[in-house]
Amino acid sequence: MTDGVVRYATPKLGGYVVLTALGLLASLIFARPELAAVSAPFVVLLAIGLAVSRRPDVRVYVEVDRDRLLEGDEVLLEIELDARDSAPRLELLVEVPHELELLSGANPIALRLGLGEERRLELRFRCTHWGAPRLGDLHLRAGDAAGLLVWEQTLERGSVLRVYPRPEELRQLVGPRETQLFTGNRVSRAKGEGLEFADLREFAPGDRIRRINWRASARRGELWVNEFHAERNADVILFLDSFVDARRADRGTLDEAVRAAATLTERYLLEKDRVGLVNFGGVLNWLRPGTGLVQRYRIVEALLNTEITLSYAWKEIDVLPRGTLPPKALVLALTPLLDDRAIGALLDLRARGFDLVIVEVSPLPYAETPPGELGELAFRLWKLRREGRRFQYERAGAPVVEWREGESLTSVLEGVNASRRHARARA
């Protein structure tokens, strides 16, 4: 404990001074010397305690065993205390961010360190929530032997952890209507080099011999060749609505949306698609589409910094720079459909011809019916209005699937695919 140390008197010091003063005063006023004798232990303790008290010299080293984790992982914080001078009572408190939960070890703890003693404390935490929590900031409070004076110090030795959302198991993804030009794992509607059979056509000069369909050629008396669907990739834009968050305790719509976005990012990138991110909220944030592991980390890092920032500024989709939303991209929106700016932006995207799919992270589990008849009526009207919005999107050709708390993302995406198949069949 060296820099930024604050020394102050404990309530005990004040109390003993008052008791001593009262005892001696009463002794004088009532001429009772035995009252002075009663005060004597307090006087002696104050005198000796203050005379021998000195600032403890304790060196503190903090170490976190790793800084990149997944939700549910455990992290070990090691604190090493090296007493250059004895500390009769040392209180130690580690600041625990809300994303972490203490599993083992005592926090706070009060201990004694003898001269030259070294102690190693281990605190094990579980990451309960994604984010970028800072772990390792300490508050130290050392008292003297008599408990009359204390020295306090805050040590900012913390390191920022990266707690990534744990990806959910996904059995299928929402396929884009249009593919891009680059090679990928998606079967394109266009014909070209690929494995998936598309059609037969007459042989033309330049066709490869291996493409000839001998059975069809024998039946028709002339050469026919197989045609295949090209295998292409797609551009997927994850549109995260971070204007508003419906929340209760440690769960909220934004948490679910971020977890889903991380899962979708991982899966689409595995399919060799290009994935981009638009974080549409009080603070606008975007990442141009890209592929590979680096893009995955870029997106997840951007997601970790997602937070609700209150803003009254009206934002439209025009504020996004060119290239963020490539033509024919599949826009997968994760939104609680609570803010008019996000709702308007999504309609605007659809109007511009983007393949839009809306996953509505339902705020209903976090909303309570207001008391009274009027409250109930207002709640019903609010739900009706939401229904109306959904209908508006569907009329514009953008399927909306409600994602309720506890439901798996796979079933939600299956719902989206079913809705798209149904729409195609109807068309």
Next chain:
Amino acid sequence: MAVALYGTFAADRLAWLVLALGLTGAALLTYALASVNAGSIVSGLVGVAASWSLSAWTRGTGAPGGTVLAAVGIFVAAELAYWSLEQKSVPDEGELVARRAAGLALRGCGALVLVACVLAALGLRPGGGLILETVGVAAVVGLLAIVLVLARAVYEAER
């Protein structure tokens, strides 16, 4: 509480007032510990000390019997009360509790010796016969021991 009850039984008159003062002090002390209120500890201890002083006053001049024990009782009660308050915020680990308990016992003994010495120095004979004579002798030995310990501590600190 023991000090208050002792004062009540030993008082020659106004026993009810001694008891009322003592009980008020004890109640304030309990409230201070329950509500983690350091300010009330002083009030509680003052109440108990006032109860004992009133009891002593009813018994005439000179230090009444039990002065040494009452003084030590009040001192130990104060130490325990502030220790309890510390435990409410950050509990001590096992080793520290044992050390502090030993330290408190030592301080209690020291207080006993000190009060006996002070009373002897003031020429007051609180009564008690052989026991207090022994305490007087122990007080002198204790004082010498404290001086030695302090001298050693200062020497080590300087080194």
